[in-house]
Amino acid sequence: MREMIISELTQAMQDLARGFAHYLPRLIVMLILAFLGWLIAYLVKVILRSFLRLIKFDRLSENAGASQLLNKAALPSATEIVSRFVFWLTLFGFILLGVSVLGILSLQEEIARFFLFLPRLFAAVLILFFGMLAASFSARAALLAAVNANIPSPRLLSLAVRSIIMVFVLSVVFEDLGLAEQTMLVAFGIAFGALMLGLAIAFGIGGKDLARRFLEQKFVRTKKEQDEDELSPL
Amino acid sequence: MEDGNFLSDDFLRQLINVGEVDILVGLPTHNNAKTVGPIVHTIRNGILRGFPRERTVIINADGGSRDGTSELITGVSIDDLRPDSTVYALRTLHAISTKYSSTPHSGVALRTILAAAELLRAKACIVISPESESITPEWISGLIRPVYYDGFDLVSPTYQRHKFDGLLTTNLLYPMVRALYGVRIREAYMSEFGFSGRLGSQFLERNQWSDSNGDNGAELRVTLAAVTGGFRICQSFLGKKDPVERRAADLVPALRQSVGVLFSALEPDFKVWSAISGSQEVPATGDDLEFLLNPLRVNRKRLRDMFVSGVSELESVFQSILSSSTLAELKRIAGLSEEEFRYPAELWVRTVYEFAAAYQKSVINRDHIIQALAPLFRGRVFTFVVENRNASANDVANNIEGLCLEFERLKPYLLEMWKSKE
Numbered sequence: 001m002r003e004m005i006i007s008e009l010t011q012a013m014q015d016l017a018r019g020f021a022h023y024l025p026r027l028i029v030m031l032i033l034a035f036l037g038w039l040i041a042y043l044v045k046v047i048l049r050s051f052l053r054l055i056k057f058d059r060l061s062e063n064a065g066a067s068q069l070l071n072k073a074a075l076p077s078a079t080e081i082v083s084r085f086v087f088w089l090t091l092f093g094f095i096l097l098g099v100s101v102l103g104i105l106s107l108q109e110e111i112a113r114f115f116l117f118l119p120r121l122f123a124a125v126l127i128l129f130f131g132m133l134a135a136s137f138s139a140r141a142a143l144l145a146a147v148n149a150n151i152p153s154p155r156l157l158s159l160a161v162r163s164i165i166m167v168f169v170l171s172v173v174f175e176d177l178g179l180a181e182q183t184m185l186v187a188f189g190i191a192f193g194a195l196m197l198g199l200a201i202a203f204g205i206g207g208k209d210l211a212r213r214f215l216e217q218k219f220v221r222t223k224k225e226q227d228e229d230e231l232s233p234l
Numbered sequence: 235m236e237d238g239n240f241l242s243d244d245f246l247r248q249l250i251n252v253g254e255v256d257i258l259v260g261l262p263t264h265n266n267a268k269t270v271g272p273i274v275h276t277i278r279n280g281i282l283r284g285f286p287r288e289r290t291v292i293i294n295a296d297g298g299s300r301d302g303t304s305e306l307i308t309g310v311s312i313d314d315l316r317p318d319s320t321v322y323a324l325r326t327l328h329a330i331s332t333k334y335s336s337t338p339h340s341g342v343a344l345r346t347i348l349a350a351a352e353l354l355r356a357k358a359c360i361v362i363s364p365e366s367e368s369i370t371p372e373w374i375s376g377l378i379r380p381v382y383y384d385g386f387d388l389v390s391p392t393y394q395r396h397k398f399d400g401l402l403t404t405n406l407l408y409p410m411v412r413a414l415y416g417v418r419i420r421e422a423y424m425s426e427f428g429f430s431g432r433l434g435s436q437f438l439e440r441n442q443w444s445d446s447n448g449d450n451g452a453e454l455r456v457t458l459a460a461v462t463g464g465f466r467i468c469q470s471f472l473g474k475k476d477p478v479e480r481r482a483a484d485l486v487p488a489l490r491q492s493v494g495v496l497f498s499a500l501e502p503d504f505k506v507w508s509a510i511s512g513s514q515e516v517p518a519t520g521d522d523l524e525f526l527l528n529p530l531r532v533n534r535k536r537l538r539d540m541f542v543s544g545v546s547e548l549e550s551v552f553q554s555i556l557s558s559s560t561l562a563e564l565k566r567i568a569g570l571s572e573e574e575f576r577y578p579a580e581l582w583v584r585t586v587y588e589f590a591a592a593y594q595k596s597v598i599n600r601d602h603i604i605q606a607l608a609p610l611f612r613g614r615v616f617t618f619v620v621e622n623r624n625a626s627a628n629d630v631a632n633n634i635e636g637l638c639l640e641f642e643r644l645k646p647y648l649l650e651m652w653k654s655k656e
Contacts, residue, residue, distance in 0.1 A: 062554070063598055137599060140551060144605040147547050148486055150540055154547050231532065231615065232477040233402035233488040234423055 023102065030098030037094020045087040052079040066132055093118075124176045131169025135162045160199065167191050241349055245332035249353050252328045256288035257281070257378060258356035261307065262343030264297040266364035271306050273369055277362060278327060280374025285382075287325065291354065294331035295346040297338025303364075304331040340491070341443070341452035348438040356431050358382040360389075361453075363425035368476040376470040377428035380519060387465035389428035390457065392420045392518070393475035397525040397622055397630045398532060400477075401615050404634050406586060407454075407492055413641035414500070414648075415461045416510035420469060420523060423454045423492045433465050451491035458499050462506045471520030485608050494604045497593040500652075508649060513642060525627040537616040538575055542568045544609020551606050555592040560584050564610070577610075577617040579640045585610055587644060591651035 052058075061067045061078030070078060096111045139162035146154030171188035175181055241249075259277055263270055274292065281290050294307045308331045334346045344361065351359045358381040362369065373391075380386040403421060411422040429437075437459045441452065460467050500507065545552070545568040552561050563581055570576075586607075593603050622630050 059597070140598070140602055143547065144551070144602055147540075147544050148605060148608045150536075150543070154543075231398050231401055231530075233485055233611075234400055234407075234425070234492060 026101050026103065029101050033098035033101065034091075034095050037091050037098070040094070041087045041090035044090050045083045048086055049079060049083040052082060057082070060133070061129075063133060063136060066129070089118075120176055120178065124173045127176060128169065128173050131165065131172070135165035135169065138162070138165055160195075164192075164195060167195070240334075241346065242332060245330070245346075245350075246353075248330045248332075249350055252291050252330065252354060254289065255291045255328075255354045255356050256358065257285055257290040257382065258347070258351045258354060258359040259290065259292045259374075260344070260347030260351070260359060260361040261292060261294045261364060262297070262340060262347065262361070263294055263299055263303045263307070263364045264338035265299045265301045265303060267299070267301040267303045267306055269367050270303050270364045273362065273364060273366065274307050274329070276369045276371055277374060280371035281327060283371050284375040285378065288382075289325050291328040291330065291350075291356075293347050293350045294329070295343035296331055296333045297343060298333060298336035304333070307331055340450050344452045344456075345438065345443055348434045351431060351434045352438060356434075358428060358430065359434055360428040361424075361426060365478045366426060366475065368474055369426075370473060373426065373472045376472050376520060377426060380468045380470060381428045381430050384468075385430075385466060386428075386468045386517075387430040387433040388457065388460040388467045389470050390419050390421055390424055390467065390516075391426050392469050392471045392520075392523045394471075394473060394524055394526060395475050396477060396530060397527060397625070397627070398530055398619060399475075399526075401618060402488060402492060402611065405582070405614055405618060405637065406611070407496065408634070409583075409638040409641040410496065410586065410590075411457070411461075412513045412638050413645050414507040414510070415458065415503075416507075416513045417461050417467065418513050418515050418638075419457060419461075419467065422457045422496075423451070424457065425453070426472070427453070427456065428470070429456065429460075430465075433460055433463075436463060450487075451495035454492055454495045455499065458496075458503065462503050467516050469516055469518040471518065471523065474526070485611070486605055489604050489607055489611070490601070493607065494601070497590050497604070498600075500590060501594055504652070508652075511642075511645070513638075523631070525630050527627060532619050534616055534619060535572065537612045537619070538572055541577075541609050541613030541616060544606075544612070548606055548609065551598065551602065554597045555603060555606060556585065556588050560588055567613075575613075575616065576620070577613045579637050580644070582614050582617075583637075583640045583644045584647065586641075587648040587651065590648060594652060 057079050058067065058077050061070075066078055070076070070081065076084075093115070096114060100108050100111050139158045142161040143154050143158035146157045151157065167188065171184055174184040259281070261270070261274070261277070277292060281288075292307065294304055296304045308329050330350075332346060334342050347359070347361060358378050360374065360377040362373075366373075377389050377391065380389045400421075403423065407422050408418075408420055412418050433456075437456055441455060441459065459465075545564050549561070549565075552564070556564070560581065564585070567575060567577060567581070589603060589607055592598075593600055597603070618633075622633060625633065
């Protein structure tokens with residue numbers, strides 16, 4: 001009995017030692033990969049940060065309205081966020097690569113799926129950024145045009161333009177990420193439809209006086225108003 | 235030398251038929267049938283009176299008129315003038331029309347005229363606005379003579395205008411061009427002007443012509459090219475000029491083609507203007523500049539309302555363009571009552587310079603920067619109108635001079651912002 005226990009224990013210890021001996025080199029490779037990953041990720045971060053500063057990415061982000069959002073959330077600048085994001089992404093990628101060396105099948109499948117997801121994630125981030133840029137540009141253009149045309153509530157008009165574009169951009173982003181595609185499609189349809197219906201009702205009921213004034217100003221201006229209108233600037 | 239490839243074959247054929255000329259009169263048009271007939275008569279009259287021996291051509295660059303403008307120009311024969319004229323041309327006066335595009339672009343029209351002047355080797359050229367109904371034959375002499383006889387390269391006009399006419403010119407363009415480039419050219423954005431073949435050829439060759447934006451505002455670039463190129467410039471007093479009818483919507487395009495062009499020229503011209511201090515008069519011919527003082531109805535309330543709403547609605551835009559102290563001051567004056575409201579000269583100059591620096595740094599889209607200036611300009615117009623409501627011509631001139639000196643005094647402020655990295 002005693003001998004049997006000792007034999008089983010020895011066998012278990014030997015299995016453990018064999019297993020450990022089997023995994024140790026892989027573990028070391030994983031740690032080396034993680035260290036290399038950290039080094040490369042750090043280098044990528046530094047280079048990317050310098051490049052983004054060179055191309056004045058923060059100004060671009062300010063134009064897109066992203067900086068204001070970051071400021072409100074007390075987050076660092078857009079350059080810093082993007083640099084850190086790429087750092088962690090690279091490091092995480094190397095760690096996953098290291099983990100895959102361990103040869104755990106179920107983990108390997110998940111890692112493969114993650115790497116397949118990366119291009120879509122990048123595309124989504126790009127779409128979101130340029131979408132925000134387009135929304136911010138169009139909203140500001142609408143605001144300026146409305147102010148210079150003396151149209152009432154220019155900020156509301158600007159907000160409507162921004163909202164329409166952002167709703168569209170977000171729906172594209174979610175579709176690209178493959179997150180709740182059907183839900184997003186329905187949500188987009190409902191949100192866009194509701195927005196249009198709201199605008200139609202607002203223009204129809206709330207804006208009838210505004211529309212009348214606008215049409216009057218456009219088509220039935222009196223001679224006196226024309227005379228007083230504007231001085232020749234040049 | 236420009237190759238003139240953008241000119242149509244038919245136009246080139248007509249130019250070849252004309253041959254070399256001494257004087258070229260350029261007339262850019264777009265649906266100006268209402269006014270262009272008498273203008274062409276006056277041009278021909280002016281040529282017959284002042285330059286009967288010179289070979290002359292009228293070049294009409296048309297931006298797709300559909301009201302028969304071109305036919306009116308080419309259809310006016312020399313015989314039409316004889317019943318009421320005692321002078322006769324000793325040379326043929328040609329009139330050629332070309333349609334450069336189906337949409338009007340003042341820059342493309344000017345480029346066409348300049349290319350024609352170069353091909354015909356014109357010694358003196360003038361450009362006349364098709365909207366200047368108050369033109370007289372003396373305008374033609376006034377613009378041609380300094381170039382043709384006195385060797386000037388650019389003749390910039392001065393007019394007798396109403397004190398409230400051309401306020402963008404008197405409150406921004408003239409003072410800023412004067413302060414930065416050191417020359418006192420009253421009408422830097424010229425609707426009429428004369429130039430030598432030398433200046434025309436150089437400008438045609440060196441200007442960055444762009445097919446995409448139509449080069450609107452090239453008239454101001456001619457002035458700046460003459461100044462920075464060291465050409466001989468003079469001013470010629472042409473007489474009374476009636477204001478052209480404008481609508482509220484015309485302000486932003488006017489800002490784009492004048493202030494936008496000036497701001498965009500500051501970057502390539504930095505070495506020139508940063509080294510200049512003070513300003514010099516340019517030689518002038520004719521009477522002294524004076525203002526018409528007849529009463530004019532101005533909707534002051536609307537001007538102020540648009541300023542106030544602009545400051546309030548565009549605060550987020552101004553935060554990117556203006557310094558916090560300037561913006562705070564603008565917000566303060568926007569809160570004043572109509573009686574107390576004043577947009578002082580110093581604040582106006584700071585605003586303009588901060589806009590110019592923001593334009594250089596492209597803090598936001600450059601066209602948006604120009605558009606954002608419109609409501610603030612209305613506030614300045616309100617103040618100018620109030621301050622000069624009962625002013626004499628001398629007082630108005632003194633007030634404008636005071637503003638010019640303010641622009642000159644604060645020039646280091648612009649330089650400081652220009653050189654700062656952020």
